[in-house]
Amino acid sequence: MEYKIQDEEIDSLLQHLLEKYGYDFTSYSRASLKRRVNRLYALDKFNTFGAFHDHVLEDAGYFRRFVEEITVNVTEMFRDPSFYKTVREVVLPILATHPFIRIWHAGCSTGEEVYSMAIMLQEANLLHKSLLYATDLNPGVLDKLRKGIFPLRFMKQYSENYIQSGGKQDFSKYYTAKYDWAKFDERLSARMVVAPHNLVSDHSFNEFHLILCRNVLIYFDRPLQDRALTLFDESLDMLGFLALGGKENIKYSSIFRKYRQLENRERIWRKIS
CATH class of the missing domain: 3.40.50.150 (Vaccinia Virus protein VP39)
Known part of the structure; x- marks a missing residue:
C-alpha cells in the first residue's frame, strides 16, 4: 500500500527548508502542496519519509528538483x-x-x-x-x-x-x-x-x-x-x-x-x- 506523508511530517520538512535554504512554503495552499509532495515521494520511490526528508535537505541538486516539482509551472503564450x-x-x-x-x-x-x-x-x-x-x-x-x-x-x-x-x-x-x-x-x-x-x-x-x-x-x-x-x-x-x-x-x-x-x-x- 502506498505511503501517504502525514501533515506533521510536511510541517517538519517545510520548517527545515525555511531554516536551511530560506524558501518558505509554509503558507502555500496545503491541499495542493501535500498532493505534490506525495507525488514526488512516490515518483522517486523513497522507502521512508526520513530518507526523503534528508535527501531534500542534504542534496542541493535534489532540492532544486523538489522546488521544480512543488511550484506550479503551467503556462502558454497568449493564454486567455x-x-x-x-x-x-x-x-x-x-x-x-x-x-x-x-x-x-x-x-x-x-x-x-x-x-x-x-x-x-x-x-x-x-x-x-x-x-x-x-x-x-x-x-x-x-x-x-x-x-x-x-x-x-x-x-x-x-x-x-x-x-x-x-x-x-x-x-x-x-x-x-x-x-x-x-x-x-x-x-x-x-x-x-x-x-x-x-x-x-x-x-x-x-x-x-x-x-x-x-x-x-x-x-x-x-x-x-x-x-x-x-x-x-x-x-x-x-x-x-x-x-x-x-x-x-x-x-x-x-x-x-x-x-x-x-x-x-x-x-x-x-x-x-
Missing part, C-alpha cells in the same frame, strides 16, 4: 486571448504615454507570457522603450526563459491564441524553427531582466506601470495572498495596472479600495488612490 486583447487595446495605449515603461511578470514560470507581452509591445512600437522584469522563485524555469526555446508542437496553439488576442502578423516571424524546437527572436529577450524573486520573503525592487501575476496566488493561503498583493501595491506606480489570473481577485484584500477593475470584467485593476 481575451485577457491579452484587453491589454493590447486598453492598457498598452495608456502605457504608451510614458517616456519609459516598466513591467513586472511575477511568478513568470518558463516565460511564455513574458514573450507574449514583448511581442505585443513590439507590435505597438513600444518595446524599444520598455523593460520587462521576469521573476520566479524557481531557478530552473528562469534558465528556460533566458534561452527562449520552446517546443515546436505548441506553436499552432500559440499562433491561434495570438490571432484571437488581436495579433495581425504571421506568428512564425517571431521564432526560428529547428528540429522540434522554436527559438524566439533575441530582440524580444534583449528587453527582459530575468532574476529570482520570492513573493513570500522578498521585497519590492522597483516601481512599475504594469504588474502581472497570473495563476500564482491560487496556490497561496489568504494571509500570503494579502502579503503578495500588498507587495504589488507598494511596487505599482499611481494609475498603474495590476493583472491577475482568471480565478484570482483582490476583492477581499487590504488593497481593494485603492483599485478599480476594468469594465470588461477581465482580471485587470487600475490603481486610483
